[in-house]
Amino acid sequence: MLGFFESSALSAVLRDGGTVGHTQQSCRVCFSVRFGPLGLGLLLFSALFLSHQILPVSGAERLRLIIETDAGGDPDDEQSLVRFLLYANEWDIEGLIANRLVARDGENQNPERTGLGIVRRLVDAYGQCWTNLVQHDVRYPTRSNLWQRTVAGHGGTDAAVQLLIAAVDSPDPRPLWYSDWGTDQGAATNNLKRVLDRVLRERGPTGYARFKSRLRLSSADKFGMHTAMVEPPFPLWVDTFRPELNGRRWYHRFSALTARAGGFDLVRDCLTGHGPLGALYPTNTTHWQKEGDTGTFLYLIPTGMNDPEEPTWGSWPGRYGANTNFPERPYFWANQTDDWNGVTNRDNTLARWATALQNDFRARLDWCVTGFSEANHPPIVRVRGGAKRIVRIGEKVIMDAGESTDPDGQPLRFEWFIYPEAGSYRGPQPVLANVDRAQASLVVPSVVVQETLHVIVAVTDTGTPALTRYQRIVLTLLPMGAASGSR
Structure with missing residues (x-):
């Protein structure tokens, strides 16, 4: 027997004969349930179990994503993986590629000594938290779902190459977002580069261009000649690691700006009392809570403020401008500044959101060990009227977020502000x-x-920790005499 149910009323905790399908849409999640001996009784239990749950619905298209990590080198990859897995409900994760064959002695102290083993150890820990996490959002994929998509990506296997080709060639109309987390010494050749080499060789320029057009990058640059020498360019590449300004590497600033934001305490909020996944967060990095790779996926988290196709708009990991090393190409990096609290600098593009993003991390760590009623959940922001509006000089524009709600029934606080740097x-x-x-x-x-x-x-609840979601309204200001257009 096969059943399909709305996500707000279905339990994913059907471990005895139930399977959770890979989701494709943000507003509806279909689950296929093969009823075993418990039959209809299991179904009725599951409906009662989730009757209290609220699944936030986003108007944005759900993203497809593959990450490539050299886990086993700098332990900050493992730090970022802990956070990444807590946001696994936000995207359709098509793959986790581990491109380091052997862990680096000395710097990396994980008892697992292969890159694939390290990533799978984290996926296993996530699986132990899953029965709690799924109570907070039924879109969390199962451990087996992620395990099947976790592959080695070193020279001894083509598993990662095949995974990437299948994902890009998929009939799914959505593009594939890809992130390389900064492959360094001892890791294998980047697997997207391997794929593009093969596609160019086997499919020729036309097939190569078609394949490349399906990609979006939030990533370090590990693609060799494919970045700038082989046409066409990638449709969009956001380098969340660079440039270095005033002697400061951007991916090093995440630690300095967020580690203790909002009173976050790593030992209290992550390492102890928050389940096996948080306990695997390593602390022996060059910068405390370094997480140098976190910006790649923080850029993709649907907070209501960001649009991944608009890097100049700004969001939790900062605001991005044209990459001057690649003029006339849709390539961006973290070279922008924001005026905030009376100071103008690049740090502000991230610092202004640091408390909100760390509170969100803290809440999800709580989800690992609590049921729905024992934890806090972010507000659902609704603004009447369009998110993009055409307006005229002298017109009074009313923006109403009064239909916003909180899953936990808490009072909401509202803060409206203009983001001048994001507009023209x-x-x-x-x-x-x-x-x-x-x-x-x-x-x-x-x-x-x-x-x-x-x-x-910015709409913030009154729970602990306080959680924030956003809605951005882009006003197009028309001069006198301009055509009105649609509103």
């Missing part, structure tokens, strides 16, 4: 009225050419 308008900033209420407004300023203005509402 550089004139005097309009005054936002009622910035701490559900409904805010502004009067459109004068412009002589068409400009954009970004307004964001």
Whole structure:
């Protein structure tokens, strides 16, 4: 017997004969359940078990994602993997590639001594937390789902190459996001480079261009000639690691800006009392809580503020501008600055969100060891009207987030603000009225050419830790006499 159910009313805890299918959409998750001896009784139990759950629904398309890690080298890959697995509910994870055959002695102290073994050890720990995690969001994939997609990516096997080719060639119309976490000495050749070499050789320029058009990169650059020398360019590449500014590597700044944000305490909130996954977070990195690779997937977390196709907009891992090493190509890196708290610098593009993102990490670590009613969950932000609006000089724009809700029934706090750096308008900033209420407004300023203005509402609950989600409204400001367009 095969049953399909809405995600808000289905238990994924059907371990006795039940299987969870790989999801394709953000608003509905279909599960196939093969009823064993317990039959209908198991189904009724599962419906009751999840009757209290609330699954946040995002209007954004759910992303497909493959990561490649040289776990077994710098232990910060394992730090990032702990956080990554806690966000496994947010994407359709197509693969986890471990490209280091043997762990590096001295620096890496994991008892597993192969890269694949290290990644699978973390997946196993995630699996031990899964029965709790799935109570908070039924989209968390099972341990077996991730295990089947965890492969070695060194020269002795083609498993990673085959995995990548199958994912890109899939009939799924969505592009594939890919992240290399900074392969270094002792790791194998990047597997996407291996794939692109093969595709160019076997399919020729036309097939290569078609294949490459299906990719989006949030990644270090490990692709050799495919980055800039073989046309066409990647449709989008966001380098979340670079550039180095004022002697500071961007991927090193994550530690300095987030480690203790919001009062986060690694020992209290992760290493102890939070289950086997948090306990595997290593501490012997050059920077405390280094997590140098976390930006690659933090960029893809659907917070309501970000759009992965818009790197200049800014979100939790920072704000990105054109990569000057590759002019005229859709390549971006972390070279932007934000004015925040009276100071303008690059750190602010991340620091302004640090408390929110660490509170979110802390809450998900809580989910590893608690049921739904014992933990906090992020608000669901709803703003009336479109997220993109065309407006005219002098028009009063009303923005209403009053339909936002909290899964735990907590009161919500509202903070409206203009994000000037994300838009093109550089004139005097309009005054936002009622910035701490559900409904805010502004009067459109004068412009002589068409400009954009970004307004964001941050909605925060009153739980512990306090959790925040967002909605961005992009206003297109029309000058006098311009065609009205649609609204």
